[in-house]
Amino acid sequence: MMAPLAGGAPGAPVGGVWGTVRGTLSGILPVTPHPDPRTPGGSEGRAHPLSRPFGRARVRGCAPGALLRAPTLGADNHRADPCRALSSRCGSRSRMNEPLEMDNPTKKKAPTSKRSRKEDHRQQGDLVVEAFNSLIAKCKAEDDDSSATRDGREKYDGLVIDQIDLKSDLLFQLHSSYLPQLRHQITTLSESLKPSDLLKNPHSKFDFISEIQSDLDRTLDQIFSARRVLCPLPIKLPSTRINDYHLKVFKSYRLYSLQYALTSCFLDAIICVFYHFGDLIRQLKLTTQKHDCKADLASVREDILCEVDHSLFMIEEAITWVNGSEFDIVQVGWRNEKREIGESVQELLSMISPANPATKGEKQSERKPLSESATQLAKSVVPVMKLSRLFFDKMSRRGMNQKKLPLYTTMSSHQLNTIDELAQNIEGRLTTILRGLGDADTYHEPDTSELLTEVVQEIEAHFDAGILLILLHFVPIIPDTDGFPVQNYYKDWLATWNTQLSIAVNNHLEACKIFEQNAE
Template sequence: MAKPSRKPSSSKLEHQRLCWHYGDLVAYGFRRLQRKYDRRTAELPDPTYIENALAALSIDGVETQEGLTDQLQSSLLPILQSQIDSLLQALDLPGLRNDPAPKLALVLQIQAKLDYSLDRIKYLVVTLCPDRESMSNRTDDHDLKGLKSYRLCRLRMKFEGILSWRICEIFETANDLIQQMELSSGPSNSSWSEIESLKKSLNRTVCCTSDTIKSIADCFQASELALAQDSWRHQRLQIEQLHQSILEELNPSTHTTGIFKQYSDQFVGQSVIRLARLTLPIFKLSRIFFAKLSKRGLAQERIPIHTEISSEQISILAESVEHVVEDLRELKFHLDSANQPDEDARSEDFVRIAGSLKNCFVFPLLLVSMYFIPLIPDTEALQLQKYYQNWFVTWNNQMALAIHNFTLVAKTYTDDIP
């Protein structure tokens, strides 16, 4: 005769009710925080709330914009990081499994602290940069040092576009973890391996969030040259990939499957082969130029954090790599078109792109020469200013020659694809 199944003891039922009570509050808290700080559902800043938040900051002696940025770096961001670390520790699997109620109660406390910190940061950021669109390209802020609009707009972009998204990802994953561990009254059908996978995902998201917090702090600690390069990595990689694709189509024996293999395995026809070969110095010099400005080049020198460059000029420097990539991509497209018998590649297109590429480097060269190279600390042993001046002069001459040679041949280009 089968034994009747045991009913849970009253103490176990009480324990489960207590866990679900805390778990439901925690789950609700994570959902509420996610709605509040998700860009798609967040409410617009309330001017009265901003005044109250700033009044609270002023109690600590913060009265100026410089004071607000100092408060953000020295206090608010480190506190936020500490609270995120505490949340991750509170959500450790053994603790939640063996003694969940105290852990869930602790998570509730951390949620309240996170909400308060994020509120203060949110409204402080909006105060420093009330209108990102109108502020980003100011021409009259040469002497504003750390309060130039480009820097402040980067701060707001990083908070609204990256940090808020990362934080909401933490809230969503943490909520899923609580639910799948059956610590709330919500439905759950996950295995322990799936729960462990959720925890690993939470760990990764917290790590990415920590990197974002650091990058926000860098908005005020990085030089304006480094700030301009903040989004260069992807475009620099594209230049390398485009360069490699030209090499592969000129020398098919070295060809590897890549994202730019779209038309033919190799260039055919003497005219297009000659043009393609003349683009190689242009691609190489473009890649070298931005590498020289990077953290392994000019940006690693002890350039002051603030110069007399304006936000509009920083923006021009920041966007220069994007314009170069656009022209190089178009150049590659026309070379591939010229390599097809049924495509109409025109001489004037090659000449136009070459002229556009030449113009792409005019302002970056001027800005680097005016605002950054003269501020490199110089010593008798290391004449770095002279070194960089000579390097960019040599580079400019070589690029001018490469574009000149390409343009001469492009003007005489004729389609000889059989």
Template sequence: MLDSSSSPSNNEAASLNQPTQEDLVVEGFSPLIKKYVPSMISEFAEFLAQRAQVKVSQESPWVLSINLQDNLLHRLHSQLLPLLNNQINTLSLSLITSDLWKDPGKNIQLILQTQSQLKHTIDQIKPIITAVCRGTNSPESRMNNHHLQGLKHCRIDRLKQRFNKGIMDPISQISLQGQNLFKQIQLTPKDLNLKFGECVDYKEHLTVQVHRASEQIESTIQLIKGSELDLVQESWESDLGQIDMFISEIICAINLPTHLPKEGDHQTPSRLVHAPTIELARLSIPMVKLSKLFFAKLLKCGMNQRRFRSYSEMCLDQIGTVTQSIRFVAQELDTLISCLFCADLGHTDTATARRELIECTNSLKSRVESALLLVLLYYLPLVPDTKGFPVQSYYQNWFITWNTQFNLSIREFQVAVESFDNTTF
């Protein structure tokens, strides 16, 4: 706790050629403005990293590493990150208050104290992230990472990026704004301080950055606490929205337009003209909807609403397969729609159109079934059964039924493609 009685007044400081309290505040923001440099490793981080990599035995060389790093992450999300969020909000409230311009000295002690606490908290977080990243970044863990449990690279890499960019950047912006604010206070005549204090621009900027920092901190906490499936699904919502858009696009393409095109309208055609391609588009709707249904079933409203163990036995490549599957499916659906329009316009001959549509649907089937296999092997066994209701059996039967319908929709579409002919258009 800083004692105001031990600090000289601004007049005394000026006469003694010592820094004023405003000078101390300005200087206190400097280390917070600097970005976090990943290569900076403190002695504490080195110590933790060395301990994390000690081999307990030949049979279980990573036991100590996993336990130690898991404890560090627990401290990070349960103590340090919430503390960091509180300190950021305390600092911002001290800078936003209207009394700051009228009587800067009233809040200086709180600002100086919060600066010191904020820097101390960041200095505790940095070596933890460094130690965890080093502990999971060895060549052995990159080649064989089944054993890393909740410390797999998909989580740790995102943690490092989210702290360095997501959290430290708004902290830097808040500190820069605070530093400039106190420089302005020092330069502004006392009789104009009240006028400048009514300016809301800097308050709005601070509020935006504080909100951004708080969101990123909460997101980082959830990143640490969440399950592996949560990480896999982070970007799925937007991809599902894109698949919805493709469904609407296909439906619009096979229906009559609701309005006549205006003269001189040269927009890309939004509906199909010829009966064979319209029929293909109609037959594509079930497989597109079933593709979406598969991923929707895995989200929070489906299988992932049930809390289960936070990690699976999958390796990094397998996790990547499930994570990226929905994006690849969306790309295949986009290609499918493009192929239909090209065939309808006569831009591709019959043989090419058939080949491209078959290849596209085979690729779509492969992407979805690869994800399905990994879900059945690794995620479904983690779902806890509810008393009186066999949850795993329910989902297993659901996926079997879904897979049957999905394969039927693919086959029906491909049979129609094999007889497709656009030479008569």
């Protein structure tokens, strides 16, 4: 990954699949301003990021608790508590429900006294805060799917949408220049907005911040324009086995992921950063807006650092969608579920041994102890859950995916989506098992036995489908390490693991039969 780039200079060309850079494209691509911010609409696409039939809801690519909608702008241009969800994640104590917008500053007068210098600084602060609000409005408008899609059709259909070379160049610019620039600019703003430095020399700091804001505005335009060319229409993953492997980096699976990665949580995170930047200036009383409450600068600064970290995480994730291998991308879809699978294992152990402090879960106080027969049934599920956790740990970047793999495989988008949703499907069914075990002593035993039998067999079927695709398409492209036959190692490991899972499933099915017989 390239180092952050300053200003608007593109990064140095790199080789590989992208080929030769054909020059900076920002002058080629028209940028459509969005003067009237609108409330974001719903995104089209596959249903699993926000809803699914099994288990907990999750947001693809978002850190835990990161889902929120963009702040709304009312008719009076006053904002109302836009980042409550994200800031609560960081332990925010700052007041975010007060408007940031300022009255139009009057014409500056030459400072002739200490009082007039303060007024000059406040008017300058007004302009900086208004610039942050303008950036927020730009991001909100981009997150409006209908607006962004309509603009893409009007300007790019029949012109560049089928030009593969241009799209390749845009992908290159996104991961090597535009997104690193955004990362660098947000980091620079965070470092420039230290309260002590702002209070010491507000004039020069505001001048510098204004320059970065102008660069940010241009960078966001470049990112948004590139996204509209690469994803000009709502992209849906194929519901049938359409083979688009020949499209390489332009398979609908990657483009769908990219469309999501450059909107939604990505924009939410950036919006909250801009909000907190403006809120800090307001609380420092460096604007003309009255702020009677005592500022908690330590808390405000803590909020800023938290939101900046989250926005940088989302930028890195977007770079992965652009320049990562297909195995990198599917693992982004595994992240939340991997954590939840681990939590499911702990919850199951706490059901079996409620008196053991090491296994006591958060919900233990709400649950009645299991009967002896239900406890034996729960014990039979432990190997299935632990093997599930082991599989995703082994296939993760800490395990199988330690080295850079080729960008694309011969898989279709449908097959890639099957692997992408593997963790989601497994985690959802483990949650169903926990719910069934919790009700085992309440409902009729045959119902519990039938439910667990069906769900565990579904787990085995999902793993069988995923492992087959991994063996056929991912394992053969893993490079050997210092002469060590890595591919053979993973083939043997997956075969052994699959055998252990089959044994665990069969043992659980036998336990279900015994549980049902004891009820007769």
